[in-house]
Amino acid sequence: MNRTTTESDAGYENADPERTEYVDANLRRAYNEMLQEEVPDRFTDLLRQLREQDNAQ
Amino acid sequence: MNHRDPRDEIVDHLPAMRAFALSLTRNSAAADDLVQDTVVKAWSNLDKFEVGTNLRAWLFTILRNTFYSGRRKSKREVSDPDGAFAATLASKPDHDGRLALRDFSVAFAKLPDEQREALILVGASGFSYEEAAETCGVAIGTIKSRANRGRQALIKMLHMRDDEEMELTDQATVAVLAGVGLSPC
Numbered sequence: 001m002n003r004t005t006t007e008s009d010a011g012y013e014n015a016d017p018e019r020t021e022y023v024d025a026n027l028r029r030a031y032n033e034m035l036q037e038e039v040p041d042r043f044t045d046l047l048r049q050l051r052e053q054d055n056a057q
Numbered sequence: 058m059n060h061r062d063p064r065d066e067i068v069d070h071l072p073a074m075r076a077f078a079l080s081l082t083r084n085s086a087a088a089d090d091l092v093q094d095t096v097v098k099a100w101s102n103l104d105k106f107e108v109g110t111n112l113r114a115w116l117f118t119i120l121r122n123t124f125y126s127g128r129r130k131s132k133r134e135v136s137d138p139d140g141a142f143a144a145t146l147a148s149k150p151d152h153d154g155r156l157a158l159r160d161f162s163v164a165f166a167k168l169p170d171e172q173r174e175a176l177i178l179v180g181a182s183g184f185s186y187e188e189a190a191e192t193c194g195v196a197i198g199t200i201k202s203r204a205n206r207g208r209q210a211l212i213k214m215l216h217m218r219d220d221e222e223m224e225l226t227d228q229a230t231v232a233v234l235a236g237v238g239l240s241p242c
Binding site: 051 | 068161180
């Protein structure tokens with residue numbers, strides 16, 4: 001395991017693939033958690049209203 | 058080739074739009090308002106969408122433009138590229154090397170806007186660097202650099218390092234780990 005942080009490494013050429021994957025795996029987990037949330041009714045209502053407006057024109 | 062009417066497809070992208078909006082606003086009420094504004098704007102501009110291209114990327118572009126134009130108006134929230142909030146969290150990975158989700162999310166929320174969006178796009182939602190660059194209106198190298206600076210800031214904030222067995226129990230330990238001497242008091 002080698003995850004020593006280099007402070008100066010601001011570029012992407014030196015990115016450590018192992019560390020990148022470690023962070024990204026946690027990111028995907030947090031993101032997927034957000035995706036699981038149920039979409040509130042206000043959005044389906046909104047899309048229905050927009051469609052009705054279109055049809056009325 | 059037949060493509061679905063984008064009007065029918067928007068609903069499929071709502072969960073991703075809410076997740077992206079939440080990662081930008083860091084507030085669920087503000088996130089949903091942002092998604093609502095985005096849907097209304099997208100709907101009235103759908104004639105400008107090229108059917109067959111990436112609708113999610115197009116919606117994300119509108120979402121982030123809406124977010125940043127709102128932010129310019131309110132003129133708050135200075136970005137924090139140096140991670141001045143860093144090092145306040147002590148979080149150890151659990152057995153399979155994953156971090157407590159809450160700790161991770163708290164640390165993520167402290168990143169500057171441009172690093173959060175780069176990481177959400179390429180790290181979490183599977184955008185290519187090219188798509189992310191186009192969505193944010195910057196060069197590919199800029200996205201790569203932002204994503205990597207974000208990753209490094211997260212690693213730093215979460216104290217992910219080789220000697221993970223450490224316990225941050227007292228001030229002295231913290232000071233040693235942070236690489237600073239104890240100031241005489």
